[in-house]
Amino acid sequence: MTNERRTVRVDLGERGYDIVIGERLLETAEDVLAPIVAGRRAVVVTDAVIRDAHLPRLAAVLDRLCDRWDTVTVPAGEDAKSFRELEALLHRLLDLGIDRSTVLVAFGGGAVGDVAGFAAALFMRGIDLVQIPTTLMSQVDSAVGGKNAINTPHGKNLVGTFHQPRIVLDDVSVLESLPRRELLSGYGEVVKCGLIRGEAEFAWLEENAPSLLALDAGPLIEAVRMGCGTKAGIVASDERDRGDRALVNLGHTFAHALEAEAGYGALLHGEAVAAGLAAATALSARLGHCDPRVAERVRGHLRAVRLPDRVAALASDRPWDPRALLTHMAHDKKTVAGRIHFVLLRGIGSPFVDGTVPGQAVLDVLDGECRRG
């Protein structure tokens, strides 16, 4: 174990906050939690799996710091992200008799962070929130930036709000209990961050992926720091997602279409992102924006870590249909007035948004990505 901590600042003025990354933070983060929860009430929102596996580790710190703290559990996974569960959670918070000085602690993966963050935004029009994400995906991505949302029959994340946490604690030790498939899915977002950041960072991932995926704490902390740093920088420049923040969606226009076509829950988000990164770089190369060797290098790294390196590598009981995927893209939340927005690459470290990609070019690329064999 290392006592080393890394801190990434999300620079949003008076709403700014730190992401603290390290080992065994659940037991040792008393110093950074104290300014937020000391002498106040807290409610930990979690799911039964995380509660049983990790809550006892956090309990001692909360016992020492809080005036009183309670636990509320929500269903595990995406089931938590519904109107029904949001309403039930808010009612349980009201039942507890908490007030505006209470701190909500979101303790779980992305879904828990979403519904707890949403409830914190709405409870008496906003109470303090602490994010303690427990998956690699949420540590590097969803717990940072203040976005939250629920799903509706019309699609994922169509209803939500922005509510920045007061602090994010990324304890890499909790990843030891994460299923391998979930860990790899989270690594898909890390690869995206490397591609956004630059050559040095992507090369570092190519070299260190085996050890960080083996949960070697040093490289893991460094990878989480890189992911959070990427997100933090982009969020700080565009909190409300009106411009630059779109860059974090590299690979995501494809990924959202793949998830919608597969039926929600069939793919893990990071698996769809991995195939989306391969498709986005292939599209960038096809349109002449970047060297085709970049696309091959991305594909090679995904294959090396056993992430899907093309659409056809994603589990599906029938062939993937390029036209169906294009239709989903036309209904993406980011699509305004019918213009599909893609994040493309001029090279590693040089992403840009393009709202003028011809549909035929997308179809041509998808034809290649979807072909089995």
Next chain:
Amino acid sequence: MTNERRTVRVDLGERGYDIVIGERLLETAEDVLAPIVAGRRAVVVTDAVIRDAHLPRLAAVLDRLCDRWDTVTVPAGEDAKSFRELEALLHRLLDLGIDRSTVLVAFGGGAVGDVAGFAAALFMRGIDLVQIPTTLMSQVDSAVGGKNAINTPHGKNLVGTFHQPRIVLDDVSVLESLPRRELLSGYGEVVKCGLIRGEAEFAWLEENAPSLLALDAGPLIEAVRMGCGTKAGIVASDERDRGDRALVNLGHTFAHALEAEAGYGALLHGEAVAAGLAAATALSARLGHCDPRVAERVRGHLRAVRLPDRVAALASDRPWDPRALLTHMAHDKKTVAGRIHFVLLRGIGSPFVDGTVPGQAVLDVLDGECRRG
């Protein structure tokens, strides 16, 4: 009819906006609506009463400006402010296939403004909102400042968010169809604003109340301007309700308790506010903060316009119970760590927040306010 318009700026930097006040604005506000809705889609959220009475007047402007516009109705009155109706409204917006460039137009009283504003805040994490309030209460108060909320079985407005509109249009002509009791209720908030503002404004109300309550457009526009100006100034200094914004709650700690005790719907909000203003000034005098003649002057003005001038003047089938009211106050959303916060007066124009009022002083004042005879 006067073509005179008054504009009040809500100074919130990049989220700042104008409140435009005048006669026949529904037909003539094309110039101020154009920068917001021209060439875009709009959805008017309203109730059946306002739709039938006033939507045709607004339709011509929307026809000329919008790419397309639709209407969605919600139940009239507080029934709209529920989780169920919020969810139903969001689903109907999704059914319409609108995107993030669509503008939501809240067209109705406070409840419509609340649920429509809430939906605008949550739809794809926030779309543009235009507030066109149709009651005096919403024109001077609830449509300004970006607060929205729904009710739960635990109480009123416990779940909500902040979402500033792009513009507020206060067309005093629509007040012609407002029931007299609703008009008077709205005037209760205007009295509050006069007390917050100062001697000149309160004296102006004492003189002009009869003509503005007779819907004489000149004084009515001036009164709405004064109410909006008061709210706008306070909101600009404390958007998120952490400090100064509490001053707009003069009379409201009492009013919320009266509404909760009466059962929601039994009293109009402005009626409870009127009795609350009498109680707050009486409490201020009793604690030695202001001259007892201020309290008598407030009571005299309320009586003159036929608003409740004391708790006992509020309709109730049983005597009002001071202890029950105090218990409700202890559960107010503004009550943190058991300290009830009152807005008191040092004089007309000098409100301040006091979190140290002894419970016995409150009970003594309520004994007098609740006594019939």
